[in-house]
Amino acid sequence: xxxxxxxxxxxxxxxxxxxxxxxxxxxxxxxxxxxxxxxxxxxxxxxxxxxxxxxxxxxxxxxxxxxxxxxxxxxxxxxxxxxxxxxxxxxxxxxxxxxxxxxxxxxxxxxxxxxxxxxxxxxxxxxxxxxxxxxxxxxxxxxxxxxxxxxxxxxxxxxxxxxxxxxxxxxxxxx
Amino acid sequence: xxxxxxxxxxxxxxxxxxxxxxxxxxxxxxxxxxxxxxxxxxxxxxxxxxxxxxxxxxxxxxxxxxxxxxxxxxxxxxxxxxxxxxxxxxxxxxxxxxxxxxxxxxxxxxxxxxxxxxxxxxxxxxxxxxxxxxxxxxxxxxxxxxxxxxxxxxxxxxxxxxxxxxxxxxxxxxxxxxxxxxxxxxxxxxxxxxxxxxxxxxxxxxxxxxxxxxxxxxxxxxxxxxxxxxxxxxxxxxxxxxxxxxxxxxxxxxxxxxxxxxxxxxxxxxxxxxxxxxxxxxxxxxxxxxxxxxxxxxxxxxxxxxxxxxxxxxxxxxxxxxxxxxxxxxxxxxxxxxxxxxxxxxxxxxxxxxxxxxxxxxxxxxxxxxxxxxxxxxxxxxxxxxxxxxxxxxxxxxxxxxxxxxxxxxxxxxxxxxxxxxxxxxxxxxxxxxxxxxxxxxxxxxxxxxxxxxxxxxxxxxxxxxxxxxxxxxxxxxxxxxxxxxxxxxxxxxxx
Numbered sequence: 001x002x003x004x005x006x007x008x009x010x011x012x013x014x015x016x017x018x019x020x021x022x023x024x025x026x027x028x029x030x031x032x033x034x035x036x037x038x039x040x041x042x043x044x045x046x047x048x049x050x051x052x053x054x055x056x057x058x059x060x061x062x063x064x065x066x067x068x069x070x071x072x073x074x075x076x077x078x079x080x081x082x083x084x085x086x087x088x089x090x091x092x093x094x095x096x097x098x099x100x101x102x103x104x105x106x107x108x109x110x111x112x113x114x115x116x117x118x119x120x121x122x123x124x125x126x127x128x129x130x131x132x133x134x135x136x137x138x139x140x141x142x143x144x145x146x147x148x149x150x151x152x153x154x155x156x157x158x159x160x161x162x163x164x165x166x167x168x169x170x171x172x173x174x175x
Numbered sequence: 176x177x178x179x180x181x182x183x184x185x186x187x188x189x190x191x192x193x194x195x196x197x198x199x200x201x202x203x204x205x206x207x208x209x210x211x212x213x214x215x216x217x218x219x220x221x222x223x224x225x226x227x228x229x230x231x232x233x234x235x236x237x238x239x240x241x242x243x244x245x246x247x248x249x250x251x252x253x254x255x256x257x258x259x260x261x262x263x264x265x266x267x268x269x270x271x272x273x274x275x276x277x278x279x280x281x282x283x284x285x286x287x288x289x290x291x292x293x294x295x296x297x298x299x300x301x302x303x304x305x306x307x308x309x310x311x312x313x314x315x316x317x318x319x320x321x322x323x324x325x326x327x328x329x330x331x332x333x334x335x336x337x338x339x340x341x342x343x344x345x346x347x348x349x350x351x352x353x354x355x356x357x358x359x360x361x362x363x364x365x366x367x368x369x370x371x372x373x374x375x376x377x378x379x380x381x382x383x384x385x386x387x388x389x390x391x392x393x394x395x396x397x398x399x400x401x402x403x404x405x406x407x408x409x410x411x412x413x414x415x416x417x418x419x420x421x422x423x424x425x426x427x428x429x430x431x432x433x434x435x436x437x438x439x440x441x442x443x444x445x446x447x448x449x450x451x452x453x454x455x456x457x458x459x460x461x462x463x464x465x466x467x468x469x470x471x472x473x474x475x476x477x478x479x480x481x482x483x484x485x486x487x488x489x490x491x492x493x494x495x496x497x498x499x500x501x502x503x504x505x506x507x508x509x510x511x512x513x514x515x516x517x518x519x520x521x522x523x524x525x526x527x528x529x530x531x532x533x534x535x536x537x538x539x540x541x542x543x544x545x546x547x548x549x550x551x552x553x554x555x556x557x558x559x560x561x562x563x564x565x566x567x568x569x570x571x572x573x574x575x576x577x578x579x580x581x582x583x584x585x586x587x588x589x590x591x592x593x594x595x596x597x598x599x600x601x602x603x604x605x606x607x608x609x610x611x612x613x614x615x616x617x618x619x620x621x622x623x624x625x626x627x628x629x630x631x632x633x634x635x636x637x638x639x640x641x642x643x644x645x646x647x648x649x650x651x652x653x654x655x656x657x658x659x660x661x662x663x664x665x666x667x668x669x670x671x
Contacts, residue, residue, distance in 0.1 A: 038638035072582035131524035
């Protein structure tokens with residue numbers, strides 16, 4: 001069985017050959033071979049013996065990744081096979097930054113613009129607070145405020161477009 | 176003694192206070208915001224009252240709702256914990272007027288010690304050393320120059336009107352003073368519209384060392400030794416310990432006496448902390464915290480005293496249970512604060528749902544926690560999740576125990592700074608007690624987790640996947656999904 005993983009954003013390809021019992025085998029990573037036996041204790045606990053050494057791993061599936069806690073460190077594992085199955089995200093890099101959405105669950109502290117306002121690129125639009133830290137979202141470009149989808153005091157989640165901006169027609173460069 | 180106490184706080188500190196109340200046979204009332212309906216402190220208390228919407232000012236800072244909750248439930252006293260209303264003299268005053276015992280100092284004491292200049296004056300009057308500095312802005316360069324000679328280099332020029340580092344200059348030698356003075360004045364003028372500056376002694380590598388005090392209503396005051404809290408990020412402590420490697424028995428006696436004098440001079444009652452900066456064997460008063468501190472457990476561990484129990488007894492009018500000579504700390508305790516934040520991203524908050532939690536255990540380990548598996552960490556409050564405290568016979572053993580405990584502390588679903596804390600705890604600097612308040616900024620920023628056991632994590636992942644039951648999409652190629660049989664399935668017909 002071939003694996004192609006990203007472990008904490010580091011790519012790792014390896015082969016697992018299953019042994020005689022269902023949960024033992026050999027993993028070949030680069031030039032190294034690791035013999036392992038695994039016993040599943042619960043949905044979140046795995047008791048591993050790797051090259052004869054005991055190891056407890058704690059795991060959860062969290063959206064597009066599996067989080068694994070081992071010896072005081074957490075590893076975020078993404079499986080390339082899962083990524084291939086998912087529809088590719090459209091649009092190039094940078095598109096995401098243009099959406100006015102909170103980077104983390106937050107509360108709207110102040111809305112600084114109204115629908116219909118003309119806004120300049122980098123003009124502050126909305127002030128959010130997450131765990132006592134305030135942050136300001138700014139307009140990604142010159143344009144007009146088309147719609148505001150939040151109110152002051154509201155709890156908002158990443159993905160929700162808080163302010164919709166209609167982009168102004170491109171001006172001539174060189175200004 | 177009180178029969179019922181309301182805890183005007185949330186999270187780990189509310190749980191910690193409830194536990195002592197229960198041990199004392201005192202009933203507890205939790206208060207909670209709409210965001211905290213399922214919080215641990217609500218589940219632990221005997222009864223609970225919702226005091227309003229999630230925003231702190233509408234709930235945990237809402238005097239009326241909290242007082243009303245106390246009256247409705249018949250609570251005779253309010254424990255404010257730390258943060259929120261704990262150092263609000265107006266709230267303490269309100270409790271006094273309503274005939275509810277505020278478990279903390281009298282409102283007048285909170286007020287006078289909360290005013291930093293007044294606190295500094297109280298300290299100067301009782302010969303507690305304060306950081307040498309000018310009391311008002313300098314008239315001209317000559318005055319700055321004279322003053323620098325008096326207090327000795329290095330010195331720091333600060334803008335009278337501002338903060339945030341603007342108009343601030345560190346001066347190491349007299350020949351730099353004039354040019355740095357001119358640029359500081361100009362920067363202050365630009366930033367604040369006011370070029371006034373003043374001079375303070377610059378402490379290059381200060382440690383944060385504080386003294387725990389207890390004072391009853393009968394004039395008895397004792398101190399319980401020091402805590403060192405130099406390991407800080409964003410000026411907030413994250414690792415604390417007691418005793419401090421930098422404090423000798425003589426220095427402890429001096430600082431302890433200074434703290435006791437300060438407490439007496441201010442008419443202090445209940446538990447409090449006098450904070451100092453310690454630089455090259457010299458200590459300087461910083462401020463008094465008129466409440467229970469986050470890091471109080473390290474003192475409890477080495478002194479063998481429950482500070483919350485003492486607070487409650489003092490508030491009910493009982494005299495201190497201990498005299499100064501009864502306080503004989505032994506061993507060493509370290510605390511790590513566990514926050515929902517991302518150490519790889521400038522310690523930004525990382526709220527979310529805790530999908531899995533396993534706390535460390537074993538001899539000498541204490542976890543003061545406000546979370547559980549399945550709990551959603553609200554976005555509106557301080558991101559502290561819990562505190563991990565270890566106790567051992569000496570400092571090296573305590574460090575080893577902390578490393579072991581952190582490595583056992585699994586919190587999944589949100590980011591915590593546990594891997595970062597491990598790196599700090601096992602660093603050479605920390606091992607040698609070579610610590611100062613800017614250590615994290617100077618030597619651990621930016622921080623990235625090393626690749627560590629990434630290979631083992633990859634194997635764990637592969638084994639986990641192949642052991643998953645009916646994961647549909649995740650069936651391995653060719654339909655040869657490995658299925659793990661639990662011991663229960665293979666057990667046969669045993670009677671259970």
